[in-house]
Amino acid sequence: MLSVLVFAASQLLPGDIGRNVLGPFASPNDVKALDHQLGVDRPIYVQYGAWIGKLAHGNLGMSLEYKVPVASLLGPSLVNSLKLAAVAFVLVVPLSIVGGVFAALRRGHWLDRLITLTGLSLTAVPEFISAIVLILIFGLLLNWLPVTAASPADADAVTQIRYLILPGLALVMVLFGYIARMARAGTIEALESDYTRTAFLKGLDTATVIRRHVLRNSLLPTIAVIATQMGYLIGGLVVIEKLFNYNGIGQRIYTAALNKDFTMLQSGVLVVGIVYLTATLLADILYSLLNPRIRYAGVE
Amino acid sequence: MTDRGAAPTLELKDLEVVYRVRGRDRQVVRGVSFTIAAGETYGLVGESGCGKSTTALAVVGYLASNGRIRGGSICVAGRDVVGLSNRALRHLRTNDVSMVYQNPAEALNPSIRIGEQVAEVFRVRGAGREEALERTLQALAKVQIADPGSVMARYPHQLSGGMQQRVVIAMALANDPGLLILDEPTTSLDATVEAEVLDLIQHLQAEFRTSVLFITHNLGVIAKMCERVGVLYAGRLVEEGPVSEVLKGPRHPYTVGLLRCVPRGGARKDRGRLDTIPGFLPSIDEELRACVFAPRCGLAQDICRATEPPLYQITEDHSSRCYFHERAQDLPRTTPPELGQPILVDRSKAPLLAVKELTKTFEQNGRRIHALEAVSAALWPGETLGLVGESGSGKTTFARAVLGLFAPTGGTVELDAHVLPPTLSRRTQADVRELQIVFQNPDSALNRRHAVRSILRRSLKKLAGISGAPAEERLLMLAGSVRLAERYLTVRPNQLSGGLKQRVAIARAFAGEPRLVVCDEPTSALDVSVQAAILNLLVDLQVQRWVAYLFISHDLGVVRYISDRIAVLYLGRLMEMGPAEVVFDGPHHPYTEALLSAVPTIDGGGRARIKLAGEIPSAAAPPTGCVFHTRCHRRIGAICDEKEPPLVEVGPGHLMRCHIPIEELRRLQAQPQEAAQVAGTKQPAA
Numbered sequence: 001m002l003s004v005l006v007f008a009a010s011q012l013l014p015g016d017i018g019r020n021v022l023g024p025f026a027s028p029n030d031v032k033a034l035d036h037q038l039g040v041d042r043p044i045y046v047q048y049g050a051w052i053g054k055l056a057h058g059n060l061g062m063s064l065e066y067k068v069p070v071a072s073l074l075g076p077s078l079v080n081s082l083k084l085a086a087v088a089f090v091l092v093v094p095l096s097i098v099g100g101v102f103a104a105l106r107r108g109h110w111l112d113r114l115i116t117l118t119g120l121s122l123t124a125v126p127e128f129i130s131a132i133v134l135i136l137i138f139g140l141l142l143n144w145l146p147v148t149a150a151s152p153a154d155a156d157a158v159t160q161i162r163y164l165i166l167p168g169l170a171l172v173m174v175l176f177g178y179i180a181r182m183a184r185a186g187t188i189e190a191l192e193s194d195y196t197r198t199a200f201l202k203g204l205d206t207a208t209v210i211r212r213h214v215l216r217n218s219l220l221p222t223i224a225v226i227a228t229q230m231g232y233l234i235g236g237l238v239v240i241e242k243l244f245n246y247n248g249i250g251q252r253i254y255t256a257a258l259n260k261d262f263t264m265l266q267s268g269v270l271v272v273g274i275v276y277l278t279a280t281l282l283a284d285i286l287y288s289l290l291n292p293r294i295r296y297a298g299v300e
Numbered sequence: 301m302t303d304r305g306a307a308p309t310l311e312l313k314d315l316e317v318v319y320r321v322r323g324r325d326r327q328v329v330r331g332v333s334f335t336i337a338a339g340e341t342y343g344l345v346g347e348s349g350c351g352k353s354t355t356a357l358a359v360v361g362y363l364a365s366n367g368r369i370r371g372g373s374i375c376v377a378g379r380d381v382v383g384l385s386n387r388a389l390r391h392l393r394t395n396d397v398s399m400v401y402q403n404p405a406e407a408l409n410p411s412i413r414i415g416e417q418v419a420e421v422f423r424v425r426g427a428g429r430e431e432a433l434e435r436t437l438q439a440l441a442k443v444q445i446a447d448p449g450s451v452m453a454r455y456p457h458q459l460s461g462g463m464q465q466r467v468v469i470a471m472a473l474a475n476d477p478g479l480l481i482l483d484e485p486t487t488s489l490d491a492t493v494e495a496e497v498l499d500l501i502q503h504l505q506a507e508f509r510t511s512v513l514f515i516t517h518n519l520g521v522i523a524k525m526c527e528r529v530g531v532l533y534a535g536r537l538v539e540e541g542p543v544s545e546v547l548k549g550p551r552h553p554y555t556v557g558l559l560r561c562v563p564r565g566g567a568r569k570d571r572g573r574l575d576t577i578p579g580f581l582p583s584i585d586e587e588l589r590a591c592v593f594a595p596r597c598g599l600a601q602d603i604c605r606a607t608e609p610p611l612y613q614i615t616e617d618h619s620s621r622c623y624f625h626e627r628a629q630d631l632p633r634t635t636p637p638e639l640g641q642p643i644l645v646d647r648s649k650a651p652l653l654a655v656k657e658l659t660k661t662f663e664q665n666g667r668r669i670h671a672l673e674a675v676s677a678a679l680w681p682g683e684t685l686g687l688v689g690e691s692g693s694g695k696t697t698f699a700r701a702v703l704g705l706f707a708p709t710g711g712t713v714e715l716d717a718h719v720l721p722p723t724l725s726r727r728t729q730a731d732v733r734e735l736q737i738v739f740q741n742p743d744s745a746l747n748r749r750h751a752v753r754s755i756l757r758r759s760l761k762k763l764a765g766i767s768g769a770p771a772e773e774r775l776l777m778l779a780g781s782v783r784l785a786e787r788y789l790t791v792r793p794n795q796l797s798g799g800l801k802q803r804v805a806i807a808r809a810f811a812g813e814p815r816l817v818v819c820d821e822p823t824s825a826l827d828v829s830v831q832a833a834i835l836n837l838l839v840d841l842q843v844q845r846w847v848a849y850l851f852i853s854h855d856l857g858v859v860r861y862i863s864d865r866i867a868v869l870y871l872g873r874l875m876e877m878g879p880a881e882v883v884f885d886g887p888h889h890p891y892t893e894a895l896l897s898a899v900p901t902i903d904g905g906g907r908a909r910i911k912l913a914g915e916i917p918s919a920a921a922p923p924t925g926c927v928f929h930t931r932c933h934r935r936i937g938a939i940c941d942e943k944e945p946p947l948v949e950v951g952p953g954h955l956m957r958c959h960i961p962i963e964e965l966r967r968l969q970a971q972p973q974e975a976a977q978v979a980g981t982k983q984p985a986a
C-alpha cells in the first residue's frame with residue numbers, strides 16, 4: 001500500500017530525478033544515463049513492476065565486489081549519510097531563511113546586498129572547491145574542527161556532530177544561496193502585498209505584521225524550494241563524502257562504480273531514489289498542510 | 301447627513317507629494333486642498349496617474365518608501381497627521397481612519413481565517429480574545445453577511461468577490477472611524493454585486509455617520525454615492541463642487557472632456573463617434589508650468605501656457621481652475637462625430653457565423669460544471685453582437701469555444717456555412733486568420749521581447765502570408781489604420797501605455813483581414829478617454845472592413861454603444877437576445893431588467909434598483925426549472941421552479957426565455973415602484 005503511494009507520488013512530483021540527484025552542474029548526458037540507470041525512462045508500469053519485485057523480496061542482491069548481501073553494507077552507509085544530511089539541513093534551513101528574510105526587510109541596504117551577493121557567489125562555487133577551502137581554513141589553518149567526517153568508533157553524539165559540521169557546512173554553502181534567495185523574494189512579495197497594507201492600516205505594529213501576516217505567506221514558496229533541494233543535498237553527498245572520507249551512501253556508490261559492482265551500484269541508486277522521493281513527498285505534504293488554498297481546494 | 305457646522309473630518313491644505321525616482325523628486329500631488337465635513341461623502345475622480353491614490357495613501361501615512369510629503373498639511377479631525385511618530389500613526393489608523401481598496405481578494409491575507417483577520421482589529425484596540433470574536437460576529441452581521449459564524453471559519457479564497465469586499469468593509473468600519481477612504485472599492489466586481497456593495501456602504505455610512513473619501517474613475521458611481529466631487533488632473537485639483545453641478549454643468553475643459561468620453565444616455569455607434577481627449581497625461585518626468593491641462597486643451601490660449609490659472613469661485617462651493625471656465629462647455633470636439641458611412645447589416649443573407657446548440661461541461665473536483673447549455677447565435681458581416689452577464693454567466697466560455705480554444709461538449713460553430721473543427725489545432729490556416737481575438741490585457745497577446753515592428757511582421761507572415769518588401773508596406777498601412785504613429789514601431793510593448801498597447805494588439809488581430817474578431821473586455825483596463833478612442837477605432841475598422849465583432853464587456857454603456865444586437869447570458873443559458881435598442885429599452889427579461897437597474901448612471905435617477913437575492917448559483921448544480929428562479933424578482937410561482945421556459949421569439953429578432961408573456965412584462969415594467977421590491981426565496985450559501 002505504502003509502496004503504491006510513494007511510487008504514485010513519485011510519478012506526480014515535478015522534476016527530473018536524474019537532474020535532481022546530480023545537481024545543476026551535471027551534463028545532460030549524465031542525467032540521461034542516470035535516468036536510465038534508475039529506470040525512470042521506462043514506462044510507468046514496467047518501472048513499478050521491477051521496483052516492487054525487488055522490494056517485495058527485501059532482497060537487494062549480493063555485492064559483486066564484497067560477496068556479501070548489499071543490504072548489510074548499504075544500511076549503515078545510509079544511516080551515516082542521513083546523519084550528515086540532517087546536520088546540513090539543521091544548519092542551512094534556519095540560516096538561509098533568517099538571512100533571506102533579513103535581506104528582504106533591509107531591502108536596498110548594504111546588508112541586503114551583502115547577503116544576496118554572498119548567496120549568489122556561493123551557489124556558483126562547486127562544492128569540492130568550497131569544501132577544500134573550508135578544510136584549509138577551519139581544519140588546517142585554525143585547527144578548530146576535524147578534517148575528516150568519520151568520528152572515532154566509540155564517539156558520543158556531540159563528538160559525532162562536531163565531526164560532521166565541516167562537511168555539513170560545505171553542503172550549506174551550496175544550498176544557502178538558493179533558499180535565501182527564495183526567502184527574500186517571498187518576503188518582499190508579501191511585504192508589498194495589499195494584505196500587508198491592510199494589516200498596517202489596522203494599526204498593528206511592525207513586528208506583529210511581519211510575524212502574523214508576512215512570514216506566513218512568504219515562507220510557503222521557500223518550503224517548496226527546500227523540498228526540491230533535498231534531492232540535490234543527497235546527490236551532493238557523493239562529492240562531499242569522498243572529500244571528507246566519510247563512509248556514507250555516496251561514498252558507497254562511488255566505490256561501487258569504480259569497482260563495477262553493479263548490484264551495489266543499482267541498489268545504492270535505488271535507495272537514494274527512495275530517500276529522495278520520500279523527502280519530496282514529505283515536503284509536499286507539509287506545503288499543502290500550510291497552504292489553505294491547496295488544503296481546501298474544491299471545498300466551497 | 302452632512303454636518304458643516306462641526307470641524308471637518310478631513311482637511312487637506314496645499315498638499316504636495318513627491319516620489320524620488322532616479323535621484324530626482326517628481327511631483328505627483330500639486331497643492332491639493334479640500335475638506336470633507338462630518339458625515340459627508342466626497343468623491344475624487346480622475347484617470348490613472350492623476351494622483352488619487354497617492355493622496356489617499358498620504359492621508360493614512362502609507363506612501364511608498366520613495367514617496368514623501370513635501371509641503372502642505374493633512375488634518376484628520378482637527379489634528380495634523382503629517383510627520384506623526386510611528387506610535388501616533390498607529391493610533392490614528394486604529395481609531396480614526398480606515399481604508400478599503402480595489403481588489404478584496406488581495407486585501408485579505410490568504411492564509412488566515414476570516415474570523416481571525418477581522419478580530420485583529422478589535423484585539424489591537426485591547427479587546428480580549430473572546431470579546432474580539434464576539435464583536436467580529438456582530439461586525440460581519442452588520443455588513444449583511446448571512447451566517448457570519450461559518451464565514452469566520454473560512455479562508456478568503458473560499459468567498460466570492462462580493463463577500464470578500466463585505467469582509468473588508470466590516471474590518472474598515474469595525475473601529476467606527478471618523479473617516480473611511482474607499483479607493484475604487486467596486487471596480488473589480490460585477491455590476492449587480494457592485495450595486496449591492498454601494499447600497500451597503502450608503503446604509504452603513506448613514507448609520508455610523510462616517511465621512512467618506514470615495515476615489516473612483518467611474519462617474520456613474522460618483523453620481524450615485526457622493527455629495528461633492530473633486531476632479532484631479534496631473535496631481536492638480538482642477539474642479540470641485542456639488543456632484544450635480546459638476547456633472548451637469550462642468551466648468552473645466554478636462555471635466556467636460558471626461559464626461560464626453562463616456563458612452564451613456566443611449567449613445568450608439570451609428571449615431572456618431574465618441575469624443576476623446578487628445579494627447580496623453582504628462583509623464584512623471586515632465587516639468588509642468590502654467591495650466592497643467594494646456595497641452596491637451598482645445599480652449600488653450602497663450603495665457604494658459606504662461607501662468608497658472610487661479611481657482612475661480614463660480615458659486616459658493618463650485619470652483620474651477622480655468623481662465624475660460626465660462627466657456628468650458630464649448631470645448632471643441634476632438635473627433636468629428638460623423639462616421640464615414642452608415643452600417644447597414646443585411647440579415648436576409650446567410651450569416652457569417654452560426655453557432656448551434658453550443659454546450660460545454662467541465663469536470664472540476666469531481667463535479668460537472670455546466671458552463672454553457674445549448675447556446676445558439678448568428679452573426680452577420682459588419683455587425684456586433686454584445687455578450688452580457690455576470691461572471692460565471694458563460695460569456696467568456698462561449699467566445700473561447702467559438703475561437704476553438706477548447707472543444708465544446710456539444711454543438712457546432714459554422715463559419716460561412718462550413719462547420720469548423722472544434723479546436724484551433726485542427727482548423728485550417730484560413731479559419732484561424734478569419735477568427736481573431738483582442739484581449740482585455742494586451743500584454744498577454746504581445747511578446748514583450750520583440751519590438752512592435754517585429755510583432756506585426758510576424759503576424760503578417762503568419763496570418764496573411766506576407767513577408768519581405770510587401771510586408772513593410774502592409775505593416776505601415778496596418779499601423780496607420782489603428783492610428784499608431786510610426787515612431788512606436790521600434791519600441792517594445794512594455795514601453796507603451798495601455799491604450800497604445802491595445803492598438804498594437806488590435807493591429808495584430810487585423811493583420812490577416814479577419815472577418816470576425818472576438819473582443820474580450822478590450823477596454824476594461826483602460827481609462828475612459830483611452831477607452832473612447834479604442835471604441836472609435838473598432839467602429840471605424842468595422843465600417844471600413846465589414847468585420848463582425850463578438851463583444852464581451854461588463855460595462856453596459858460600452859456594450860450598448862458598440863452592439864447591434866445583444867445576448868444576455870445567465871448560468872450558461874441564453875436568457876434574452878435581440879436588437880440592442882430593444883434589449884435596452886424593454887420590455888426586458890427579468891434578469892436583463894435587474895442587470896440594467898444595477899448600473900449607476902451619471903445622469904442619476906432613472907430606474908429603481910432591483911435587488912437580486914443572493915449570489916449567482918453554482919454552475920455545478922444549476923437550479924431546476926428556470927435557472928434564474930432563485931433570484932428572480934418577478935417569479936410567478938411553481939411553474940418557474942419546475943419547468944424551464946423555452947426560448948421564444950417575442951418580437952422581430954427578439955428572443956426571450958421567461959414564462960411571463962411579453963405583454964405582461966411590458967405592463968409590469970411600466971410600473972416603476974413595484975420593481976424595487978426585494979425578491980427571491982432562497983439565499984444560496986456563498
Ligand code: SF4
Nearest residue numbers: 591594597604622623
Ligand atoms: S486654463 Fe486654458 S489650458 Fe487650462 S483648462 Fe482652461 S482653457 Fe484649457
Ligand code: SF4
Nearest residue numbers: 926929932940958959
Ligand atoms: S421564468 Fe419565472 S423565474 Fe424565470 S425569469 Fe421568468 S418569471 Fe423569473
